[in-house]
Amino acid sequence: MSATTSALEPALEVGLQRHFIGGEFREAIRGGTFETLNPVTNEPIGEAADGTAEDVDAAVTAARAAFDDGDWPRLPAAERARILRQIAGAIREHAEEFVALECRDIGMPISQMRGLAARAAENFDYFASAIEQLHGRSFQSGSAFLNYTVHKPAGVAALIMPWNAPLMLSTWRIAPCLAAGDTLVLKPAEWSPLTATRLAELIAATDLPAGVFNVVHGFGETAGAPLAAHRDVQLVCFTGEGATAEKIMAAGAPTLKRYSFELGGKSPVVVFADADFDRAVDAAVAQIFTLNGQRCTAGSRLLVERPLYDDLVAAVAERARHVRVGDPFDPRTELGPLITAEHHARVCSYIDAALADGAELLAGGARPEDRPDGNFLAATVLGGVRPGTRPFDEEIFGPVLVATQFERYEEALALANDTSYGLTASVFTGDLALAHRFARDVEAGFVWVNDVSKHFPGVPFGGFKDSGVGREESYEELASYTQVKNVNVSFGA
Numbered sequence: 001m002s003a004t005t006s007a008l009e010p011a012l013e014v015g016l017q018r019h020f021i022g023g024e025f026r027e028a029i030r031g032g033t034f035e036t037l038n039p040v041t042n043e044p045i046g047e048a049a050d051g052t053a054e055d056v057d058a059a060v061t062a063a064r065a066a067f068d069d070g071d072w073p074r075l076p077a078a079e080r081a082r083i084l085r086q087i088a089g090a091i092r093e094h095a096e097e098f099v100a101l102e103c104r105d106i107g108m109p110i111s112q113m114r115g116l117a118a119r120a121a122e123n124f125d126y127f128a129s130a131i132e133q134l135h136g137r138s139f140q141s142g143s144a145f146l147n148y149t150v151h152k153p154a155g156v157a158a159l160i161m162p163w164n165a166p167l168m169l170s171t172w173r174i175a176p177c178l179a180a181g182d183t184l185v186l187k188p189a190e191w192s193p194l195t196a197t198r199l200a201e202l203i204a205a206t207d208l209p210a211g212v213f214n215v216v217h218g219f220g221e222t223a224g225a226p227l228a229a230h231r232d233v234q235l236v237c238f239t240g241e242g243a244t245a246e247k248i249m250a251a252g253a254p255t256l257k258r259y260s261f262e263l264g265g266k267s268p269v270v271v272f273a274d275a276d277f278d279r280a281v282d283a284a285v286a287q288i289f290t291l292n293g294q295r296c297t298a299g300s301r302l303l304v305e306r307p308l309y310d311d312l313v314a315a316v317a318e319r320a321r322h323v324r325v326g327d328p329f330d331p332r333t334e335l336g337p338l339i340t341a342e343h344h345a346r347v348c349s350y351i352d353a354a355l356a357d358g359a360e361l362l363a364g365g366a367r368p369e370d371r372p373d374g375n376f377l378a379a380t381v382l383g384g385v386r387p388g389t390r391p392f393d394e395e396i397f398g399p400v401l402v403a404t405q406f407e408r409y410e411e412a413l414a415l416a417n418d419t420s421y422g423l424t425a426s427v428f429t430g431d432l433a434l435a436h437r438f439a440r441d442v443e444a445g446f447v448w449v450n451d452v453s454k455h456f457p458g459v460p461f462g463g464f465k466d467s468g469v470g471r472e473e474s475y476e477e478l479a480s481y482t483q484v485k486n487v488n489v490s491f492g493a
């Protein structure tokens, strides 16, 4: 299939997205396929192999053999680093192709996709450097013993990924797994299979040994679940919803797997009355209306101190009314379509719930006038959303900002923490001590002061509470994808 849906879209052949197992592209053993839809039109743009337990077993078997009998876990770190840098180079060389595939598959605006593709390459570069720094420790235990630790690869990893930024999020996991010497099976989300296959094609042309990196396409219940339960998988790296994480953990319990989970968020952007007004407005708009609002780090709750509330929320709403919604391939587009009609309906149900509860619609709330069909939604701002209601508490995962006011530091903190999530938080204030106090007290794994969104390879990223288990993008992540062996050497009798 190669039908383009936008005059601006580059011509791009999208054939059957096959599995990649043991260095070969394969159709599903049972022969099934499923369609992937264009979020702009909800029309099919390609097909992928519909993986089942048999395909998963073949992929895990290939990964197991590459781990047990192959070179990869035993290569010097510098050699693994060289191959990771090869992969980074291949992604950079084909960056525009990835950008086009991802825009087509998930409807992300092209202007924002370029940064994500660059970041995918950086992930490999960072972990190539990090693996050369990974070191064990030695312990002073008197003159009788020498005691030291070494990091050994953990084994076969299952990488089960979401649809919202597939290339960038999967490379966050692939790069450290490979750096650590693990072998892996990647299961991309069924709504976004395109970039995983292209990545496999590029990896196949590098020096990475066959069987180290495998891809199985398919649905959660039929491909994800058998992968999460497979007895030969030691480590499960999952990015997605908390409810899915619970199932994955239960499926792996009989074989005592290790987990790294990056889950949802309902992150607060907290603005105190002494904040830099324009900076806070810019940040609030950027943190919810970029990446189609489908971002785990979305600053989806705007909490503003009472004296500033009316003016700040009015300014954010005014900016929201000017967010350009449209064709993801148009470089001027700031907000593309939501991923599917089903997800669009789910996001809108939160707007309806907030309005039914007495919230005020300050911007958006429906499809824009010039986009009356499909999965488009105007940038939406809701004022006076009550804590304790679903729109305030739950992750909406779309371009919907809920705003609430507070009176004192204690109330700001209580509201910020009044959610089961704890991924990120932002605080805007001119008071340095207050900023640090808030950073200390807020229940979130990543806190921005007078800023939003920035994080870069090397700094640990992950959530408190229901937002996750483990830390990504960092030395901590690399170490967590290994197992530590302690050696105690006796000198004497």
Ligand code: NAD
Pocket: 160, 161, 162, 163, 164, 169, 187, 188, 189, 190, 218, 219, 220, 221, 223, 224, 225, 226, 228, 239, 240, 241, 242, 244, 245, 247, 248, 262, 263, 264, 265, 295, 296, 395, 397, 423, 463, 467, 468
């Ligand atoms: P999801 O949980 O529905 O699906 C994620 C993956 O799990 C898919 O590949 C799916 O096929 C698979 N899956 C579904 N059921 C399964 C099962 N029973 N066993 C094994 N695998 C199964 O999540 P999604 O809708 O694709 O992604 C959106 C969610 O991801 C949001 O909650 C978002 O916040 C979260 N997310 C978190 C981060 C982060 O870094 N914290 C980043 C991106 C997305």
